Amino acid sequence: MDMFTLFAVKLIQVLIIAQVMLLTVSYLVYFERKISAWAQSRVGPNRVGPAGLLQPFADVLKLLLKEDIMPEKANKLVHIIAPIIALFVAFTTYAVIPIGPDITLFGLNIPLSVAPEIDMGILYVLALTSIGVYAITFSGWSSGSKYSLLGGIRSSAQMISYEISMGFAIAGVLLMAGSTLPTKIVELQSGWMWNAIVQPIGFIVFVVSAFAETNRLPFDLPEAEPELVGGFHTEYSSMKFAGFFLAEYANMIIASALIVTLYLGGWQIPYIETLGWAPEIVIPLQIGAFAFKLGALLFFFIWVRWSLPRFRYDQLMDLGWKVMFPLSLINIVWVAAIIMIFGIK
Amino acid sequence: MLENYIPIFIVFTFAMVFALLTVFSSEIIGPKRPSKEKLSPYESGMKPIGTAEERVSIKYYLVAMLFIIFDLEVIFIYPWAVKFKELYHGSAVTPAIGLPVFVSMLIFLVVFELGFLYAYKKGAFRWD
Numbered sequence: 001m002d003m004f005t006l007f008a009v010k011l012i013q014v015l016i017i018a019q020v021m022l023l024t025v026s027y028l029v030y031f032e033r034k035i036s037a038w039a040q041s042r043v044g045p046n047r048v049g050p051a052g053l054l055q056p057f058a059d060v061l062k063l064l065l066k067e068d069i070m071p072e073k074a075n076k077l078v079h080i081i082a083p084i085i086a087l088f089v090a091f092t093t094y095a096v097i098p099i100g101p102d103i104t105l106f107g108l109n110i111p112l113s114v115a116p117e118i119d120m121g122i123l124y125v126l127a128l129t130s131i132g133v134y135a136i137t138f139s140g141w142s143s144g145s146k147y148s149l150l151g152g153i154r155s156s157a158q159m160i161s162y163e164i165s166m167g168f169a170i171a172g173v174l175l176m177a178g179s180t181l182p183t184k185i186v187e188l189q190s191g192w193m194w195n196a197i198v199q200p201i202g203f204i205v206f207v208v209s210a211f212a213e214t215n216r217l218p219f220d221l222p223e224a225e226p227e228l229v230g231g232f233h234t235e236y237s238s239m240k241f242a243g244f245f246l247a248e249y250a251n252m253i254i255a256s257a258l259i260v261t262l263y264l265g266g267w268q269i270p271y272i273e274t275l276g277w278a279p280e281i282v283i284p285l286q287i288g289a290f291a292f293k294l295g296a297l298l299f300f301f302i303w304v305r306w307s308l309p310r311f312r313y314d315q316l317m318d319l320g321w322k323v324m325f326p327l328s329l330i331n332i333v334w335v336a337a338i339i340m341i342f343g344i345k
Numbered sequence: 346m347l348e349n350y351i352p353i354f355i356v357f358t359f360a361m362v363f364a365l366l367t368v369f370s371s372e373i374i375g376p377k378r379p380s381k382e383k384l385s386p387y388e389s390g391m392k393p394i395g396t397a398e399e400r401v402s403i404k405y406y407l408v409a410m411l412f413i414i415f416d417l418e419v420i421f422i423y424p425w426a427v428k429f430k431e432l433y434h435g436s437a438v439t440p441a442i443g444l445p446v447f448v449s450m451l452i453f454l455v456v457f458e459l460g461f462l463y464a465y466k467k468g469a470f471r472w473d
Binding site: 003073123146147153164171238242243325336339345 | 348350351352356359360361365367378383385386389396397401405408409419422428429431433444450454458465472
């Protein structure tokens with residue numbers, strides 16, 4: 001593939017995935033409201049369009065037409081930079097996640113991942129999510145409001161605490177795969193060799209850390225409505241607020257996609273290759289399998305929100321440092337022992 | 346090699362343009378009717394008391410320091426994790442080393458865990 005074709009193919013791919021992502025984010029908000037309503041015996045949004053299906057567009061339009069308030073106590077530059085960082089991180093992380101096997105289109109071999117060949121692979125995701133902490137710290141500090149400051153500091157402390165257990169849990173996945181490339185990690189989980197089954201401890205640690213990293217309930221202390229109003233985005237309005245909101249839901253999708261890729265076999269359907277079906281049938285099914293696993297995890301995220309109470313701050317930090325962190329170390333020894341005992345190559 | 350990073354460049358450009366458009370769109374489209382009350386820091390409808398430039402509990406600083414120490418250790422483990430199977434079983438370019446690969450990391454983890462226990466005993470993880 002020459003340089004120009006590569007550029008064109010990747011540009012189209014990025015545009016398609018970004019559109020799908022934006023659409024998923026808007027409808028994730030809609031489904032969250034519908035499922036929340038269902039969990040509390042309410043009706044939920046049902047006015048705009050059939051069954052409220054056009055609600056996300058109405059929300060965006062409303063936020064777009066609102067006044068953009070810059071609080072007088074705010075540090076203006078940092079106040080504007082914070083939502084930009086949050087959005088930037090949320091809409092770049094998907095680049096390394098494979099959503100299907102390689103396909104052949106118009107005689108070109110196209111991998112269904114935007115950047116399948118970069119050497120750092122999964123480290124790219126870790127690097128970007130670390131930058132995401134700055135968005136929250138900046139927004140909390142620059143707003144000039146006490147609620148924002150407390151929310152921002154709490155949130156950054158929580159995120160960096162859980163990033164450690166997350167990093168150690170990923171080390172277990174790297175042990176099994178022997179590579180940092182997500183495509184390789186998915187390939188090696190063929191059959192039922194899913195990492196969730198091989199290393200259940202690592203899986204649990206990663207899922208809990210993912211909840212903490214995305215600031216979702218039961219770990220949504222940075223926003224804890226009853227005590228901190230809106231947390232770090234108390235002083236944000238109109239599209240800057242929408243930026244944080246979009247980033248939060250996009251991060252939820254990225255976290256689910258990561259869990260699917262690293263632990264639930266990615267786009268693989270166990271033993272589908274033994275059926276001997278044509279690739280024209282198998283590949284759409286595999287992409288569908290990825291979408292199904294992703295959807296199930298997103299439902300799980302919302303389900304947990306309405307099932308578990310919020311943690312107290314010291315309990316949250318205790319869980320991170322005294323439970324998840326030692327567990328993730330045990331996981332590394334566990335995976336190495338499994339590789340040695342069963343001679344996995 | 347470097348052409349592998351072309352997609353990343355496209356993704357970064359697209360994300361940056363999208364982020365800038367989103368953040369500045371309402372500043373251009375939305376109305377501008379500022380008033381003194383609207384611009385004052387939110388404090389549940391009360392007149393703001395004091396400033397938000399408060400001192401922050403030292404515990405957060407401690408968390409940040411612990412994060413730097415422990416997160417560095419993760420980076421030490423990654424290269425070992427990636428090469429573990431190859432070194433243990435041996436490959437075309439490396440001979441099989443076997444158990445020492447595992448034991449050496451076990452020693453590292455024990456030393457690492459001692460550091461964690463020291464911080465624990467010193468009360469670094471007491472949050473109240």
